[in-house]
Amino acid sequence: MSEPAAADDGDRRDSYPHFLTIPTRWADNDVYGHVNNVEYYAFFDTVINRWLIAEGGLDIHGRESGQVIGLCVESHCAFRAAISFPDDVEAGLRVGELGRSSVRYEIGLFATGADAPAASGWFVHVFVDAATRRPVAMPAPLRACLERLRAPAPGSPS
Amino acid sequence: MSEPAAADDGDRRDSYPHFLTIPTRWADNDVYGHVNNVEYYAFFDTVINRWLIAEGGLDIHGRESGQVIGLCVESHCAFRAAISFPDDVEAGLRVGELGRSSVRYEIGLFATGADAPAASGWFVHVFVDAATRRPVAMPAPLRACLERLRAPAPGSPS
Amino acid sequence: MSEPAAADDGDRRDSYPHFLTIPTRWADNDVYGHVNNVEYYAFFDTVINRWLIAEGGLDIHGRESGQVIGLCVESHCAFRAAISFPDDVEAGLRVGELGRSSVRYEIGLFATGADAPAASGWFVHVFVDAATRRPVAMPAPLRACLERLRAPAPGSPS
Amino acid sequence: MSEPAAADDGDRRDSYPHFLTIPTRWADNDVYGHVNNVEYYAFFDTVINRWLIAEGGLDIHGRESGQVIGLCVESHCAFRAAISFPDDVEAGLRVGELGRSSVRYEIGLFATGADAPAASGWFVHVFVDAATRRPVAMPAPLRACLERLRAPAPGSPS
Numbered sequence: 001m002s003e004p005a006a007a008d009d010g011d012r013r014d015s016y017p018h019f020l021t022i023p024t025r026w027a028d029n030d031v032y033g034h035v036n037n038v039e040y041y042a043f044f045d046t047v048i049n050r051w052l053i054a055e056g057g058l059d060i061h062g063r064e065s066g067q068v069i070g071l072c073v074e075s076h077c078a079f080r081a082a083i084s085f086p087d088d089v090e091a092g093l094r095v096g097e098l099g100r101s102s103v104r105y106e107i108g109l110f111a112t113g114a115d116a117p118a119a120s121g122w123f124v125h126v127f128v129d130a131a132t133r134r135p136v137a138m139p140a141p142l143r144a145c146l147e148r149l150r151a152p153a154p155g156s157p158s
Numbered sequence: 159m160s161e162p163a164a165a166d167d168g169d170r171r172d173s174y175p176h177f178l179t180i181p182t183r184w185a186d187n188d189v190y191g192h193v194n195n196v197e198y199y200a201f202f203d204t205v206i207n208r209w210l211i212a213e214g215g216l217d218i219h220g221r222e223s224g225q226v227i228g229l230c231v232e233s234h235c236a237f238r239a240a241i242s243f244p245d246d247v248e249a250g251l252r253v254g255e256l257g258r259s260s261v262r263y264e265i266g267l268f269a270t271g272a273d274a275p276a277a278s279g280w281f282v283h284v285f286v287d288a289a290t291r292r293p294v295a296m297p298a299p300l301r302a303c304l305e306r307l308r309a310p311a312p313g314s315p316s
Numbered sequence: 317m318s319e320p321a322a323a324d325d326g327d328r329r330d331s332y333p334h335f336l337t338i339p340t341r342w343a344d345n346d347v348y349g350h351v352n353n354v355e356y357y358a359f360f361d362t363v364i365n366r367w368l369i370a371e372g373g374l375d376i377h378g379r380e381s382g383q384v385i386g387l388c389v390e391s392h393c394a395f396r397a398a399i400s401f402p403d404d405v406e407a408g409l410r411v412g413e414l415g416r417s418s419v420r421y422e423i424g425l426f427a428t429g430a431d432a433p434a435a436s437g438w439f440v441h442v443f444v445d446a447a448t449r450r451p452v453a454m455p456a457p458l459r460a461c462l463e464r465l466r467a468p469a470p471g472s473p474s
Numbered sequence: 475m476s477e478p479a480a481a482d483d484g485d486r487r488d489s490y491p492h493f494l495t496i497p498t499r500w501a502d503n504d505v506y507g508h509v510n511n512v513e514y515y516a517f518f519d520t521v522i523n524r525w526l527i528a529e530g531g532l533d534i535h536g537r538e539s540g541q542v543i544g545l546c547v548e549s550h551c552a553f554r555a556a557i558s559f560p561d562d563v564e565a566g567l568r569v570g571e572l573g574r575s576s577v578r579y580e581i582g583l584f585a586t587g588a589d590a591p592a593a594s595g596w597f598v599h600v601f602v603d604a605a606t607r608r609p610v611a612m613p614a615p616l617r618a619c620l621e622r623l624r625a626p627a628p629g630s631p632s
Contacts, residue, residue, distance in 0.1 A: 022181065022183070023180065023181065023204075025180070025200050025201075025203070025204040026200065026203035026204045026206075026207045026208075026346070026352075027200045027203060027204075027346060027352050027354050027355075029218070029346060029347040030342070030343060030345060030346070030347070031345040031346070031347065031349050031401075031534050031535065032534075032543060032545070033218075033219050033347050036342075036343050036519070037515065037519070037546040037549060038343050038512060038513075038515040038516045038519060039343075039512075041511065041512040041515055042183050042184065042185045042512045043183075045183070045184035045185060045510070045511070045512060046181075046183040046184045046185075046243075048184075049184045049243070049244070050184075050244045053244050054244070060187070060191075060243075060505050060506075061191050061505065063379055069506060071506070071553075072511040072553055073552065073553050074550075074551070074552045074553065075511060075550070075551055076548075076549070076550040076551075077548065077549055077550075078547065078548045079545075079546055079547050079548065085204075085207070085218075085347075086207070086208045086211050086212070184504070184510075185504060185510050185512050185513075187504060187505040188500070188501060188503060188504070188505070189376050189377065189503040189504070189505065189507050189559075190376075190385060190387070191505050194361070194500075194501050195357065195361070195388040195391060196354060196355075196357040196358045196361060196501050197354075197501075199353065199354040199357055200354045203352070203353070203354060218347050218348075219347065221537055227348060229348070229395075230353040230395055231394065231395050232392075232393065232394045232395065233353060233392070233393055234390075234391070234392040234393075235390065235391055235392075236389065236390045237387075237388055237389050237390065243505075338497065338499070339496065339497065339520075341496070341516050341517075341519070341520040342516065342519035342520045342522075342523045342524075343516045343519060343520075345534070349534075349535050358499055358500065358501045359499075361499070361500040361501060362497075362499040362500045362501075362559075364500075365500045365559070365560070366500075366560045369560050370560070376503070376507075376559075377507050401520075401523070401534075402523070402524045402527055402528070
């Protein structure tokens with residue numbers, strides 16, 4: 001057991017097709033003077049859902065049967081360097097695996113302009129019916145916006 | 159007792175000399191589908207402290223005697239319209255009263271481009287010695303950056 | 317302008333008919349080593365809504381017309397002493413004013429066993445139809461649970 | 475890729491030697507009506523740090539060289555069932571791996587009285603010098619309190 005391995009090439013800035021700048025807030029810093037580990041997951045949630053709403057037609061207020069929302073079933077983060085208020089975070093987003101009703105996002109959080117991430121992680125959404133909360137195939141617009149974030153297969157021509 | 163009065167002219171966008179755009183986050187929304195009332199105070203904290211750090215030399219990591227930090231002793235907010243993720247908030251900031259060791263900020267939170275605030279409030283900082291936590295006169299650079307945010311006296315020529 | 321006045325007799329522990337113990341969390345502490353001012357309002361929200369759910373039948377998941385939810389329209393807090401993780405907070409709750417569709421709660425936050433509050437504030441709920449979000453008269457069970465928290469009128473026999 | 479596997483025997487309530495009850499807060503619920511995934515990590519942080527402070531002498535306010543604090547370098551959570559305000563969470567804590575300067579905690583979050591966890595995860599602390607932020611061997615009292623939370627080796631006699 002040791003510290004997380006240094007980010008490898010697969011985590012560098014140019015491996016993420018989409019970025020969102022997220023300004024830190026005063027309350028993000030904890031008693032140790034840096035953004036609390038918990039908030040990194042709030043950054044994950046935010047870059048993901050903003051993409052789904054803007055590009056995939058996700059309606060987060062939907063409650064009716066037939067409407068589809070995404071629930072988090074698993075998440076993970078490796079913390080490599082500190083981020084502190086009042087810095088901005090540049091959140092990179094790509095899609096690792098894309099199933100019928102679920103998707104695994106990969107997220108890198110970068111200091112402004114940095115090439116290696118301060119943290120990287122992943123997050124799995126299962127899409128469910130908003131009323132029954134049972135998994136359903138994701139609607140076409142959602143799938144399409146996720147396809148656009150697919151990471152290239154290793155070794156594939158760019 | 160009734161709903162807060164509608165914002166009057168003193169709360170309109172052009173009464174605030176400084177603005178910071180604060181993107182909402184997924185976790186800001188509560189079960190009723192809008193940004194939770196608590197988070198509005200996090201927006202207050204953020205626009206204020208970013209100003210003090212960038213313009214007034216505030217060192218939020220200071221712990222030594224002789225260093226000065228600002229502690230909140232009172233705050234207030236009137237909520238007039240809902241804000242929801244994924245909207246941005248435009249936080250307007252001005253200084254209402256400026257004492258020897260304390261300052262009363264007035265904050266307006268606006269939807270993008272709106273003239274009337276979705277919420278408005280105030281927040282009082284007492285500046286204290288970082289080690290003893292006793293009130294002290296604010297250092298000149300802090301005072302100078304706050305003077306620049308003074309609200310014009312009512313009826314004063316602009 | 318000065319620090320908030322010391323709590324007077326009206327803010328002492330025995331002036332609150334209901335208490336909820338709220339343990340602090342790691343993330344509540346900010347960079348200055350104490351619970352961030354924003355979190356105090358989360359404590360207000362929590363003691364209020366737990367009472368309404370447990371005693372007044374509030375259904376926070378209601379979205380249908382005819383269901384009633386409470387929206388915060390104004391809140392205020394005066395901070396008198398620091399609270400820090402891992403301390404518990406004892407949140408005292410009483411009702412100051414009770415209207416047809418709105419209620420003003422008064423809240424005192426106490427360190428364990430303390431007689432004077434570390435912070436005190438107030439919070440106004442307007443009850444609205446869950447679908448239309450228009451103010452409505454509060455249902456009888458909600459009103460009844462709020463009547464039980466009425467503060468005695470000043471000078472009234474105890 | 476699928477939903478997280480159902481919790482196996484290794485995740486059941488009696489596999490955790492220490493529990494802390496954490497009441498949920500109003501603001502924990504997100505727009506989907508359940509505690510937001512991010513807050514589960516705040517529960518992890520809280521059960522861990524309360525143990526270290528109460529049992530291991532951790533001083534979270536330490537800033538001097540020679541003082542030791544724990545920084546999170548990796549965390550993970552699998553979400554199996556929803557938790558909602560106003561429910562309590564019972565957070566179970568055990569130690570999986572214990573190194574010279576780092577520890578891997580395993581956490582199970584349970585609904586009141588439930589045998590299978592609503593969520594389970596892990597969290598790695600590296601202990602560092604509070605001033606230099608370089609890894610150091612954990613002090614004896616910290617190590618001792620972590621030894622007491624060691625999970626039994628698989629197949630060991632109970």
